[in-house]
Amino acid sequence: MPTTRRERMRDATLLEIKEVAREHLRAHGPSGISLRGIARDLGMTAPALYRYYASLDDLLTAMIETYTNEICDAMEAARDAMPADDLDGRLVAVTRAFRRWSLDHRPEFAMVFGAPVPGYTEPEEGGVHQAGGRMGAIFFALFFELWRRQPFPVPPDEEITPALRRQLRLFAAACCGEDDDAPLGVIRLFAASWVRLYGLVAIEVFGHMHFMLEDMEPLFEAELNDLAKTIGLEKGSA
Amino acid sequence: MPTTRRERMRDATLLEIKEVAREHLRAHGPSGISLRGIARDLGMTAPALYRYYASLDDLLTAMIETYTNEICDAMEAARDAMPADDLDGRLVAVTRAFRRWSLDHRPEFAMVFGAPVPGYTEPEEGGVHQAGGRMGAIFFALFFELWRRQPFPVPPDEEITPALRRQLRLFAAACCGEDDDAPLGVIRLFAASWVRLYGLVAIEVFGHMHFMLEDMEPLFEAELNDLAKTIGLEKGSA
DNA sequence: TTTACTCGTAAACGGCGTTAACTAAAGCAC
DNA sequence: GTGCTTTAGTTAACGCCGTTTACGAGTAAA
Numbered sequence: 001m002p003t004t005r006r007e008r009m010r011d012a013t014l015l016e017i018k019e020v021a022r023e024h025l026r027a028h029g030p031s032g033i034s035l036r037g038i039a040r041d042l043g044m045t046a047p048a049l050y051r052y053y054a055s056l057d058d059l060l061t062a063m064i065e066t067y068t069n070e071i072c073d074a075m076e077a078a079r080d081a082m083p084a085d086d087l088d089g090r091l092v093a094v095t096r097a098f099r100r101w102s103l104d105h106r107p108e109f110a111m112v113f114g115a116p117v118p119g120y121t122e123p124e125e126g127g128v129h130q131a132g133g134r135m136g137a138i139f140f141a142l143f144f145e146l147w148r149r150q151p152f153p154v155p156p157d158e159e160i161t162p163a164l165r166r167q168l169r170l171f172a173a174a175c176c177g178e179d180d181d182a183p184l185g186v187i188r189l190f191a192a193s194w195v196r197l198y199g200l201v202a203i204e205v206f207g208h209m210h211f212m213l214e215d216m217e218p219l220f221e222a223e224l225n226d227l228a229k230t231i232g233l234e235k236g237s238a
Numbered sequence: 239m240p241t242t243r244r245e246r247m248r249d250a251t252l253l254e255i256k257e258v259a260r261e262h263l264r265a266h267g268p269s270g271i272s273l274r275g276i277a278r279d280l281g282m283t284a285p286a287l288y289r290y291y292a293s294l295d296d297l298l299t300a301m302i303e304t305y306t307n308e309i310c311d312a313m314e315a316a317r318d319a320m321p322a323d324d325l326d327g328r329l330v331a332v333t334r335a336f337r338r339w340s341l342d343h344r345p346e347f348a349m350v351f352g353a354p355v356p357g358y359t360e361p362e363e364g365g366v367h368q369a370g371g372r373m374g375a376i377f378f379a380l381f382f383e384l385w386r387r388q389p390f391p392v393p394p395d396e397e398i399t400p401a402l403r404r405q406l407r408l409f410a411a412a413c414c415g416e417d418d419d420a421p422l423g424v425i426r427l428f429a430a431s432w433v434r435l436y437g438l439v440a441i442e443v444f445g446h447m448h449f450m451l452e453d454m455e456p457l458f459e460a461e462l463n464d465l466a467k468t469i470g471l472e473k474g475s476a
Numbered sequence: 477t478t479t480a481c482t483c484g485t486a487a488a489c490g491g492c493g494t495t496a497a498c499t500a501a502a503g504c505a506c
Numbered sequence: 507g508t509g510c511t512t513t514a515g516t517t518a519a520c521g522c523c524g525t526t527t528a529c530g531a532g533t534a535a536a
Contacts, residue, residue, distance in 0.1 A: 198437050
């Protein structure tokens with residue numbers, strides 16, 4: 001047990017800072033997060049926070065990691081609420097959970113999936129990157145297993161551009177390991193599906209579709225249904 | 239002619255401010271834009287800028303409007319570079335122009351299409367909203383005319399959820415005027431296409447696809463090809 | 477020439493991230 | 507328990523920031 005008294009205190013403060021920061025995020029947006037403001041709420045002075053986070057950027061990074069893992073938790077919970085053999089239902093549930101969490105946590109979504117605002121810190125190697133991988137894996141695992149059990153039609157390798165083929169193969173090797181019996185078309189379709197899902201949710205959260213639709217839910221469900229059809233599920237809406 | 243000497247000077251300064259702001263944007267990101275910094279570069283003091291923009295937010299808003307119109311210009315230029323009767327080629331060109339501009343102007347894209355960072359100023363009624371409408375119109379006009387000339391298969395009205403149907407009808411009325419002979423399926427397909435395109439470009443500009451693809455261009459072209467096929471074009475890549 | 481207005485200044489307020497020097501307390505070895 | 511080390515906090519300061527106020531100088535118009 002590495003839980004000395006001091007370490008427990010420290011971890012508690014570490015967490016408390018992140019929680020207060022989240023309140024500020026929800027109240028005043030990402031740019032409303034300030035060390036001085038957080039310190040004030042905590043009854044401390046700003047420099048004290050540097051004992052816990054090396055900089056404001058560091059805190060923001062930690063927040064992004066937390067939120068990414070939170071989305072994953074929400075998606076896994078939705079997934080596990082469905083029977084293990086109902087892969088169709090699980091995939092739909094995970095997809096809906098992704099949208100629901102994003103709409104219920106717009107500022108957090110903006111931090112995780114929006115433009116990397118600062119002097120873009122750490123593209124690789126961070127916990128953020130790791131958490132991002134976790135989320136992709138949740139989707140991909142379901143997608144891939146679904147194809148394994150009841151293969152749906154995917155574009156044949158010859159129809160995929162060589163340049164794209166090369167990249168898909170790279171991802172396949174890194175993700176599926178050595179058993180590369182899966183055709184690249186599955187991964188090609190997965191990539192397209194993820195992009196489509198991201199676009200749907202991001203455009204809704206950011207409000208960039210207001211010029212034509214007031215409520216995006218019907219379009220989301222329709223698109224989800226469409227996506228479900230292309231991967232062999234007959235019903236995606238019920 | 240409203241161009242008195244003073245007004246010409248004023249407009250020049252107005253523009254110069256926006257240009258220096260853009261330099262800062264490209265050099266240090268959206269959060270690197272500061273009135274004091276701009277004033278310094280201009281050989282002025284910060285409060286002087288308030289003669290031209292009511293606040294920093296106002297300047298940012300003006301920048302967003304400018305950039306949106308710039309995208310439109312780029313798209314129209316790409317469109318008009320193709321023969322007027324080659325609607326297929328025009329649509330593909332416009333789509334590619336949208337991506338190209340976005341990649342060549344990442345910080346600008348982030349401002350226009352990213353999360354609305356500040357205390358979200360003016361959702362409606364601004365020049366920003368107007369420019370957004372202009373961009374949507376460029377796409378839609380091409381999309382719609384293409385369908386008119388050589389109708390491609392669209393989902394029948396009965397297959398569209400009533401809730402979605404209602405909204406599409408609203409947009410059709412506002413956009414196509416009274417000649418509502420176009421089936422809602424066309425608009426339904428347009429909405430889906432726009433979301434898909436947005437997702438592709440946003441995910442590339444923001445770098446959120448690095449976990450699986452290093453270069454998004456092949457996927458973009460493949461998806462563009464796919465989109466082209468669904469609206470009746472056989473070749474979208476050449 | 478006088479009047480009104482525009483463009484710019486300097487000074488100031490409060491807020492920010494961050495650093496440096498310092499203090500008080502907690503943990504720990506003997 | 508005494509003495510050393512580490513830790514969590516402080517205050518003071520630096521240099522940024524947006525914004526407001528009051529004021530001066532130059533221009534346009536009466």
